[in-house]
Amino acid sequence: MASSTSLRLVLSSEVRLIDLIHQSAEKVAQLAGFDEDEALNIGLAVREGAINAIVHGNRSDPNLEVNITLRASDEGFSAHITDEGEGFDPDAAPDPTEEDNLLATSGRGMLLMRAFVDDIVYSRREARGMEVTMTKRRTTG
C-alpha cells in the first residue's frame, strides 16, 4: 500500500449526514487493512465522534461546519474531527457505567469511542470548538 490514503469531508451540521460519515470511516478502515468487524467498530467510534461534533458541539446548526479527515496508512487508521461549538472538558464527563448513571439517556459516546480505538486526543481549537484525533493501530506479527 502507498504510505497513506486520506479522505476529507467538510459537512454542514446535520444528523442525516452521520450515516455517510460512519460508512466512509468503515471504508477507509478497510483500506487500512482492518477486517469487517474491526472496521465496523472503527466506524462506530468515528460515528460517536461525529455525533459529538454535530449534535453536542455545533448543536445541529447547519450553518456550522464539521471537518473530518480519515486516513489509512501502513500503521493503521486515524480520524481527525473538528467542530465550531462551545467546546467541553472531556475529563469532566461523568462515567456512564457508574451505578448512579446507568439510567442516563445520554453520555455514552466517549465510552464507545474509547472501547473501539487505541488512542483519543481531545483539544480545544484556537479559534472555536473542539478537535478530536483518534487512532487505531494495526496489530503486527
Place this chain on the structure above:
Amino acid sequence: MKVGVRNIGHVAVVDLAGKITIGEGDVVLREKVNELFDGGQQHVLLNLEKVSYMDSAGIGELVACYKRAKEKGGTVKLLNPSGKVFDLLQLTKLEEVFETYRDEKEALVSF
C-alpha cells in the same frame, strides 16, 4: 429500521430489524413504544435478534423506553441481542439493568 408488533397474552413483542441509531432507528423505537404505552400496554419485550448495531443515541433510547415503562408500572425486557448489540450492552453495563432472554417462551412467562 423496521418494526413489527406481536401481541402475545399481555405482552407486546416488538420485533426490530436494522440498526438503532441517531435520527432514525431511535425515533422509530421511541414512537412505537410510546404508542404501545399510550394504548395501555405495560409489558414490552424488545426482540433485538435482527438488530445489527446501535450507537449511543440508540442505547439511550433503550434506556428511555425502560424508564417510561417503569413510570407506567410496567416493564421492558430484551430478547436475543445479536453479537454486536450484546457487546454494547456489556460495555455500557446495561446488562445489569435489563432482563435479557435467549428464548422467547421463557421471556414471555417471566412477565
